[in-house]
């Protein structure tokens with residue numbers, strides 16, 4: 405038996421170096437605290453920061469906006485037709501994962517040079533086109549026609565407009581933008597690590613992001629935000645919250661939206677979103693859901709010492725904005741694409757094939773007999 409040291413889930417193991425995000429002194433993207441970014445920057449600014457290392461100047465901001473708008477308008481019609489016609493029963497995460505892969509077939513520089521300018525261009529193109537893909541998939545399953553991207557509109561407003569074909573409220577745009585900022589990056593989480601592993605084989609950005617979307621889909625990772633709403637709906641009423649959660653804990657049920665592999669004493673993103681979530685609940689007449697959530701949170705904190713993670717408030721925020729649950733994890737994709745692509749470029753800039761070992765625990769050496 406091999407005796408290489410091993411930690412299940414690679415818990416507490418450093419699997420590489422990064423200059424993109426740190427979590428030791430609060431959560432910071434390239435040195436900026438997320439609270440600072442969420443209060444003062446837009447999601448597009450943050451995506452620029454992640455992809456290029458610095459916040460944009462006024463000129464950069466204008467050019468990046470134009471670049472995103474140009475790429476969004478160039479989303480291949482062939483891809484949009486496929487996702488628009490996808491079966492209504494297919495999870496949107498599956499459709500957007502296929503969409504990311506399909507975009508490669510019509511990308512002008514697919515198979516092109518392995519240089520940073522190409523990777524940056526492909527990353528920006530994915531960031532711009534995935535919202536168009538998601539909006540088309542969403543509308544298709546409802547029998548609605550596609551809505552074109554609007555070059556004038558900023559990222560979140562453009563997405564909501566393509567989704568609903570109406571102008572969203574400023575409040576909805578601002579709230580969605582903040583959640584996109586907070587979802588954008590989180591060092592070596594499962595999906596980002598997946599993206600880096602694929603990148604390390606010298607594969608392309610599209611393959612990396614397609615694989616990362618597959619990793620994000622799972623309920624222990626991005627899929628948790630959709631399960632949070634299922635949980636709150638199952639509880640149903642504030643009176644049922646306490647018996648429901650006590651019963652769930654007694655049955656050792658895993659409560660979605662709580663706990664985190666690295667944040668054991670609290671997720672700063674959940675703390676940041678809590679007041680916004682409460683305000684939106686009030687504005688949208690959803691105080692009863694907040695009451696249910698409040699009881700559940702109080703009891704899990706007291707009984708299990710588990711604080712909520714980002715998905716706990718963000719799922720409720722999306723619900724209070726009237727967004728259907730099936731969009732929650734795909735929204736995470738739109739945002740995290742910025743982080744994944746930043747990691748792709750960082751990995752590629754200083755690449756070494758990621759190929760760890762395993763400790764063999766199977767049968768000892770054996771020989772085939774004539775009857776085997």
Ligand SMILES: CC(C)(COP(=O)(O)OP(=O)(O)OC[C@H]1O[C@@H](n2cnc3c(N)ncnc32)[C@H](O)[C@@H]1OP(=O)(O)O)[C@@H](O)C(=O)NCCC(=O)NCCS
Pocket residue numbers: 413623624625626628657658659660661662663664665666708710713714715
């Ligand atoms: C995120 C998560 C996978 C991290 O877990 P982890 O670091 O592997 O922690 P463990 O699974 O080892 O859990 C440690 C203990 O806390 C408990 N625990 C952790 N998260 C829990 C949760 N959400 N609900 C109930 N109990 C939980 C475990 O059962 C375990 O208890 P035990 O020691 O009595 O067996 C886990 O907290 C989880 O499943 N959360 C729900 C899914 C979720 O919200 N994911 C989004 C993450 S951002």
